[in-house]
Amino acid sequence: MNFSFGKKEKLKSKKLIDQLFKEGQSVSAYPLRMVFLETSFEDDLIAKTGVSVSKRYFKNAVDRNRIKRLIREAYRLNKPHFFNKITTQYALMILYIGKEKPSFKQVETKMKVLFDKFSNKIL
Numbered sequence: 001m002n003f004s005f006g007k008k009e010k011l012k013s014k015k016l017i018d019q020l021f022k023e024g025q026s027v028s029a030y031p032l033r034m035v036f037l038e039t040s041f042e043d044d045l046i047a048k049t050g051v052s053v054s055k056r057y058f059k060n061a062v063d064r065n066r067i068k069r070l071i072r073e074a075y076r077l078n079k080p081h082f083f084n085k086i087t088t089q090y091a092l093m094i095l096y097i098g099k100e101k102p103s104f105k106q107v108e109t110k111m112k113v114l115f116d117k118f119s120n121k122i123l
Contacts, residue, residue: 005076008043011050011091020091027121029113031098031106032071036118037091046083049075049092057099067096070104074111082115085123 011017016039024037041048051071053064071094094114096102 003076003080005049005072005079009045009048011048011093016048016091017050017093020093024091024093025121027114027117028097029110029117031096031102032110032114033095033097034114034118035093035095036122038088038122039091040089045089046086047079047090047092049094051075051094051096053096058101063101067102067107070102070107071096071111073104074108078108078111078115082119085119088122090122 011020019039020035020037024035026033026035028034051068053067053071055064058064058067075094
């Protein structure tokens with residue numbers, strides 16, 4: 001598995017996103033929360049991932065986009081270490097639930113904790 005996060009790896013299906021929030025389980029590592037659902041895709045990807053930041057706490061799109069960019073980068077850099085153990089396919093949504101703007105270091109450390117909790121819950 002490589003360090004890319006391409007178009008095929010992004011969660012875009014409205015049906016799948018609705019099903020994810022309706023039936024999925026979650027793990028948290030404040031200020032991040034991951035909702036996940038075991039599913040199957042036509043391609044051989046291990047996970048399709050979406051990122052979301054609340055408009056309630058971050059009114060400016062610039063701030064929301066910055067946080068989403070940090071989360072995507074932390075996900076991209078850390079996913080190979082955790083997805084090597086997983087064989088089934090998952091739909092993931094990573095939510096930022098904090099109220100203040102984070103640094104990349106904070107997001108990356110919490111992403112590692114989140115992946116640890118996720119792998120402990122599914123394995």
